[in-house]
Amino acid sequence: MLGLAATALILINLYxxxxxxxRERLSSLAAPFYWLTDTPSRVGDWxxxxxxxxxxxxxxxxxxxxxxxxxxxxxxxxxxxxxENTQLKELMNxxxxxxxxxxxxxxxxxxxxxxEHVVIIDKGRSDGxxxxxxxxxxxxxxxxxIEAGDxxxxxxxxxxxxxxxxxQVLRNSVRAVAEGTGDLYRLKLRHLANTSDIREGxxxxxxxxxxxxxxxxxxxxxxxxxxxxxxxxxxxDVQPRGRMNRSRFVIAVIEQPSTELPAExxxxxxxxxxxxxxx
Amino acid sequence: xxxxxxxxxxxxxxxxxxxSVMPLPTNWLWFRPAFCALLVIFWTTRMPQELxxxxxWMVGLVEDLVTGSTLGAHxxxxxxxxYFSLLTYRRTRAFNPGQQLMWIFVLVGIHQLLGNxxxxxxxxxxxxxxxxxxxxxxxxxxxxxxxxxxxxxxRLQIR
Numbered sequence: 001m002l003g004l005a006a007t008a009l010i011l012i013n014l015y016x017x018x019x020x021x022x023r024e025r026l027s028s029l030a031a032p033f034y035w036l037t038d039t040p041s042r043v044g045d046w047x048x049x050x051x052x053x054x055x056x057x058x059x060x061x062x063x064x065x066x067x068x069x070x071x072x073x074x075x076x077x078x079x080x081x082x083x084e085n086t087q088l089k090e091l092m093n094x095x096x097x098x099x100x101x102x103x104x105x106x107x108x109x110x111x112x113x114x115x116e117h118v119v120i121i122d123k124g125r126s127d128g129x130x131x132x133x134x135x136x137x138x139x140x141x142x143x144x145x146i147e148a149g150d151x152x153x154x155x156x157x158x159x160x161x162x163x164x165x166x167x168q169v170l171r172n173s174v175r176a177v178a179e180g181t182g183d184l185y186r187l188k189l190r191h192l193a194n195t196s197d198i199r200e201g202x203x204x205x206x207x208x209x210x211x212x213x214x215x216x217x218x219x220x221x222x223x224x225x226x227x228x229x230x231x232x233x234x235x236x237d238v239q240p241r242g243r244m245n246r247s248r249f250v251i252a253v254i255e256q257p258s259t260e261l262p263a264e265x266x267x268x269x270x271x272x273x274x275x276x277x278x279x
Numbered sequence: 280x281x282x283x284x285x286x287x288x289x290x291x292x293x294x295x296x297x298x299s300v301m302p303l304p305t306n307w308l309w310f311r312p313a314f315c316a317l318l319v320i321f322w323t324t325r326m327p328q329e330l331x332x333x334x335x336w337m338v339g340l341v342e343d344l345v346t347g348s349t350l351g352a353h354x355x356x357x358x359x360x361x362y363f364s365l366l367t368y369r370r371t372r373a374f375n376p377g378q379q380l381m382w383i384f385v386l387v388g389i390h391q392l393l394g395n396x397x398x399x400x401x402x403x404x405x406x407x408x409x410x411x412x413x414x415x416x417x418x419x420x421x422x423x424x425x426x427x428x429x430x431x432x433x434r435l436q437i438r
Contacts, residue, residue, distance in 0.1 A: 002332055002333060002336045002354075002358045003355060003358055003359060003362075005336075005351075005354075006336065006339070006351040006352075006354040006355035006358060007351070007355060008351075009350050009351030009354065010349055010350070010351040010352055010355060010397055010400070012350075013349050013350040013351060014349060014397075014400055014401055019350055023344075023350065026344050027344065027347070029341075029344055029345070030300075030344055030345040030346075030347065033296055033297055033300050033345050034300055036297060037297055037300055037301045037302060038302070041302075109300060109302065110302050111346070111347055112299055112300050112301075112303075112308070112311065112346050113308075113346065113347075113348060114305070114308035114309050115398065115403045115405065116403065118347065120347075147347070154347055161403065162402065162403070184305065245305065
């Protein structure tokens, strides 16, 4: 009997989304476990902070000040570029991009299942995190929220074997779909024609197609392109920019400009991967 | 069973759940013992009259929620595990340590097999027989943990 009940539960869970609200409600039950197992590393962090010498702190302080100065200088440039960009977009009658609201969250746990790349963060619906929110770190896109509980959420990383996201080459706007491989350091570009213009070292940005991820965030760098004339598609390996298993603090985009397909891009339709992007 | 000592069983389950979400280096993830399965075998073998398949099912459901796996996956695996454990608890008690170890390997192997079945339904391929590693580590853990658990259970007079 119970076996049947469990089987039914499994099938409902896998093939329908009826149970999703229940899961989200009950996932607050799981949060304390992750919080507790995270305690040793938090104590370690705290001790590391407390036991620093004065010299180290001074050194770090001056380093950070330098960094802030550099970043501020870049931001100044950015303001001018942004104004220009808005103006150009207005000229082209395209949708206006709204500023995104972001939130800093902390990774408190990792899924115990070695087959899935899922991390647990300490922000949930009470902080405004919704299902589908994009998660990134300082260097690139990390993943998306697949289950938002009250006080914690589960984030599917872009390297998970079941994840794919639409990307675009920075150099020439060639579009493609980057698929996770189950390897934390590798993505693959799917169905990219042999003739498409892509090289090693190309930076890939999220294209915003599919409406799940905001456009323009770095996803990864092409590390190898293999073109075999016998195959229709090129074999392109990508190294993700975001530090998948080393980021402790992450940024959650909790308000997206729009969830519709943006028609804004002035990119030429030179993409030869005639593929519908999916998330 | 004395009602006021029931908490010890829940406490062990709680610690098993904690251990099963403990962060581990990526390469070690495959070798994490199935702590909840171990406890379900232990408690059903020790108190077959009081704890049954329903208990295992509930533990499994909580484990599913905590680890975030497909709802019902662990519930199914642990319920089946408890069923086999209840069928054979007399033999399990009479086995010598070596036989016990092998028997635990088989039981947890069944548990892993069912978990793997749900995994493949979800479209995640498991390379080869790697899903059996936890069965081995759990079996190796069994002789280390059970004397202590038996000791605690007897002291608390959970019978």
